[in-house]
Amino acid sequence: MNIDELKIAWKAYDRKLQSTQAINEKIIISMISERSGARFARVKQRYLIGFLWMAVCLSFGFAILLGNPFDYDLTLQYVPTVIYCACLAILIISMVRSFMGLRNITISHNNLDVSLKKIIAIYEKPRQFIRYIIIIFLFSQVVLFPLSFLPRGIERMGLWPALGERLIPIAIAALMLWIAHKLGAFKERHGKDFRNDLNELEELKALSSELSDGE
Amino acid sequence: MRLTGQITSMEKDFIAMINTHRGIIYKVCNLYGHEKDYKEDLFQEIVLQLWKSFPAFRQESMISTWMYRVALNTAISSFRRAKKKPESQSLSMAALEIPDMTDADEHARSAMLESAIQQLTKIEKALVMLYLEEKSYREISEIMGITQSNVGVKLNRTKSKLEKIIKADNNEHR
Numbered sequence: 001m002n003i004d005e006l007k008i009a010w011k012a013y014d015r016k017l018q019s020t021q022a023i024n025e026k027i028i029i030s031m032i033s034e035r036s037g038a039r040f041a042r043v044k045q046r047y048l049i050g051f052l053w054m055a056v057c058l059s060f061g062f063a064i065l066l067g068n069p070f071d072y073d074l075t076l077q078y079v080p081t082v083i084y085c086a087c088l089a090i091l092i093i094s095m096v097r098s099f100m101g102l103r104n105i106t107i108s109h110n111n112l113d114v115s116l117k118k119i120i121a122i123y124e125k126p127r128q129f130i131r132y133i134i135i136i137f138l139f140s141q142v143v144l145f146p147l148s149f150l151p152r153g154i155e156r157m158g159l160w161p162a163l164g165e166r167l168i169p170i171a172i173a174a175l176m177l178w179i180a181h182k183l184g185a186f187k188e189r190h191g192k193d194f195r196n197d198l199n200e201l202e203e204l205k206a207l208s209s210e211l212s213d214g215e
Numbered sequence: 216m217r218l219t220g221q222i223t224s225m226e227k228d229f230i231a232m233i234n235t236h237r238g239i240i241y242k243v244c245n246l247y248g249h250e251k252d253y254k255e256d257l258f259q260e261i262v263l264q265l266w267k268s269f270p271a272f273r274q275e276s277m278i279s280t281w282m283y284r285v286a287l288n289t290a291i292s293s294f295r296r297a298k299k300k301p302e303s304q305s306l307s308m309a310a311l312e313i314p315d316m317t318d319a320d321e322h323a324r325s326a327m328l329e330s331a332i333q334q335l336t337k338i339e340k341a342l343v344m345l346y347l348e349e350k351s352y353r354e355i356s357e358i359m360g361i362t363q364s365n366v367g368v369k370l371n372r373t374k375s376k377l378e379k380i381i382k383a384d385n386n387e388h389r
Contacts, residue, residue, distance in 0.1 A: 002381065003374060006331070009324035010347040013316050017238035020314055025230045027311060031259045032266050207291060210338045211361055 047099050054092050061085035074151055080144035087137040094126060094133075142173040229269050232278060233262065239282045245316050246332060246340050247290040254313050261286045276357060283350075284358045287341045331380045339373045346370055 064070070064081045072078060146169040153162030233240070240261050248254035264285050272281055316329040332340055338359075345355045352363045352370075359366065 003378060005324060006328045007347055009328040013325055014238060016314060017241050022234045023237055028230050028233055028262060032263050207338055
């Protein structure tokens with residue numbers, strides 16, 4: 001058998017498809033409704049949980065800024081909480097933008113190469129951006145937040161003893177994060193999804209380079 | 216789009232278009248799906264993507280070219296769905312039958328064709344499909360988003376690869 005014979009087989013298959021019964025219009029309408037409904041319900045639910053969690057965290061930040069429960073005297077002491085609130089606000093904005101982007105996704109006007117590149121960009125851009133935000137967020141909470149109590153300590157015991165005292169909560173927080181990391185708390189929670197994302201990304205990159213190869 | 220109620224003229228046009236060119240969607244589903252569930256899932260996703268882009272489709276390109284582009288885009292970029300079982304089998308899918316390639320009249324040839332094509336990469340599958348459909352280099356270039364010279368290079372490579380696969384399969388069956 002050669003390629004020309006395959007063409008004959010393909011034509012036979014084409015004829016077979018042309019002779020199949022037309023698809024009922026109700027089936028077409030219902031499959032669109034079902035698919036759109038199920039997908040957006042899932043996406044909305046995921047985003048709603050994210051928004052609620054972040055809104056609760058953000059309200060804690062605002063409570064600190066407005067109510068001053070830690071009796072801060074200096075404006076500088078509010079910096080970690082301001083960073084905390086700013087990081088959460090950025091994450092919320094990023095989520096809103098992704099949500100709006102998801103709602104508008106259509107691949108009609110993109111050819112294959114363009115759409116693959118677009119998908120790769122969608123995968124890579126927020127991940128990198130969110131990683132930076134999370135690093136800043138953790139740094140502000142693990143290091144800067146304990147240091148916000150330093151002025152009071154200096155008043156009580158002087159600079160070096162106060163710095164030494166502040167190193168204790170920083171070390172404990174850092175140790176807890178390290179232990180959590182070692183126990184797989186960050187990795188395992190969405191580890192499988194993350195690995196799947198990475199595999200998909202690698203496959204997309206391979207397909208994209210396969211298309212570009214030879215130009 | 217509503218599930219019940221009167222169908223609008225746009226919906227009627229869309230349904231007519233899907234039915235006229237249903238073979239394109241069936242072929243893409245069969246090339247990119249191995250399991251029945253996945254084929255049905257992909258079929259549904261392609262119809263949804265076509266519906267989403269239908270209002271913006273201005274017939275600047277041929278309907279079949281546009282349908283191939285959307286269907287192949289969807290099939291190639293829908294990895295995630297392949298790994299997940301559908302949450303529930305939809306009611307509409309129960310009434311849909313996607314004919315297998317091996318259901319065609321010339322069973323032995325069709326089986327050989329299917330087996331050979333399944334050994335190709337996703338991009339090669341798309342190229343072979345468009346070649347077998349006797350699309351011009353210009354149309355293939357428009358659908359795939361690569362230059363016409365690149366289409367020529369890739370198609371020649373893919374045809375050679377396909378010939379080798381067929382040869383190996385033939386030797387195996389002797």
